Amino acid sequence: MNSSDRAQDPFSWTLVFLCWLLATISTLGSLFFSEVMGYAPCILCWYQRICMYPLVLILPVALLPFDRNIVRAVIPLTVVGTLVAGFHTLLVGGYIPEDMKPCTQGVPCTEFHINWFGFVTIPLLSALAFLLITALLILAYRRSSP
């Protein structure tokens, strides 16, 4: 079953592989921001990390050999990650008022450390990564249906 899935649709395998690449780049990128550049992650960043980091370890299991059920299992993580990252992006962008932010006193979630081209912030990168991963995983799951 597994090997025949893989044989049937190498395209799905490639999609999930791309998701794993994206997740690994996002994970290492976030670690670069916090451990190398010294930006302390706020509480919303941590929730996004909780949704992103497991993908780095779980997706290879879905790839070797290809297993669409594992792909299905991680989609809830990426959906929650997308929601948190989307909320965080709107918060940083000022679209959600201050009093709604659920942050502790430590590191304010509205603080932003990078601002490329005037609109690219860390939460926006995170939201795009989660959105893309979610879309690709759903596509891979659908395409590989037996």
Next chain:
Amino acid sequence: MKQKNLILISAIFLVLAFIVGAFVYRSQKADAAGQAYQRDKTSYVRPHSPGYGHPAAKVDIVEFFDPACETCKQFYPMVKELMAKYPNKIRLYARYTPLHQGSDTVLKMLAAADKQGKFWETLEAVFAAQSYWVSQHRARPELVWNHIGNVGLDLARLKADMELPEIANMIQQDLADARTLNVKATPEFFVNGKPLPTWGYEQLKTLVEDETRAAY
């Protein structure tokens, strides 16, 4: 098999990119910090900061320290040994960083001792007796008095000086500079403005060696 290799090679490539990126970022940042330091030493050394070693030395070690910090005590002889290795080439500056409860009072004592020109002698006595006046990471300044009797301080004057607003301001200033320079733990060192790449004595030694070679 091919798929397995693809994942493995990608993983190795990404991790290597991370390591190289971290290395490049850190060394660029250290260079920038070193250049900024040569232009403006304000946040690193204040006029009130006690210095030790030749005044014209070209290599400055700035140490943010807490008298109640055990690692600071352990580092002290090691830093002095390092300075002895390069006589007259290194100057050490002490910055007050009270991170333990009660440390600020001990730092006031040290700052007041500096007014009598006996900062380093007092610091050595305070470090030597550290286990007697620090318990469970809490400083008990009242016990320090028993251990600085042999330094040769005018204790009545020291007590009066400790209450001066200028002494309290020095400690506030140093804490503000620690925040500016992102110092979160003690001892934290800057060698000619460059932070340690990662914390540790070997890293300090290497940085001092590099800076001394570059300056002389």
